[in-house]
Amino acid sequence: MEGPMLEHAHPDRATLGRRQSTSRVELEHAAFALFAKNGFEETSVEDIAAAVGIGRRTFFRYFPTKNDVVWGDFDSGLRAMRARLDSLGPQVPLMQAIRAGALDFNTIDPAQEEWHRQRMTLILTVPSLYANSALRYAQWRAMIAEYAAGRLGQRPGDLTPTLIGYCALGASLAAYEQWLARPGARLGLLLDEAFGRLAKGLASLLEEGR
8 A cells, every 4th residue: 555665664763963853844854855856766865864964763754654755744635635624514515615625635735836746746747656645636536526425415436426426536636737747827817617528527417306
């Protein structure tokens, strides 16, 4: 699921002159710099840890695997998205609510845009990340399906909520692929357009289910 993890364990030793604290964001940025320079497969956990002056064991306090560095704090983002969806009342049409939640989930601080571009390039192109990506995508789809099911009075595993989850993920990935392929494109606008088209396509299906 998470790809091969590194090979040679050794004690996490405090070294004179090294800082003894860091942050998830600092580790991410150091890792992305190394991935860009040396490649994802060629960069080890030890390389990332050394770049910020910590040991291997300390790295694992922040991320379970090297693959997880690429995804950042995905789980926190997922919880925030669900809270956003739950904050929208029943007067908001279902696909409009999902559109708002997806846009919130994918909102990027302009200062972090280049890091996010590198993150998504890795996620969409590195073969060893595919299995990890499938797990994350399944979590994202399941959350959308659960929300849609609650709004429709159905079960999350029923066909329509499941279809909505897959379609919402597809709209997101299509927008991301366009964003990566078109320098200067605005991700928020692409996502908004993709979900707008999706809502039109699903309108008749949702009408039939009423």
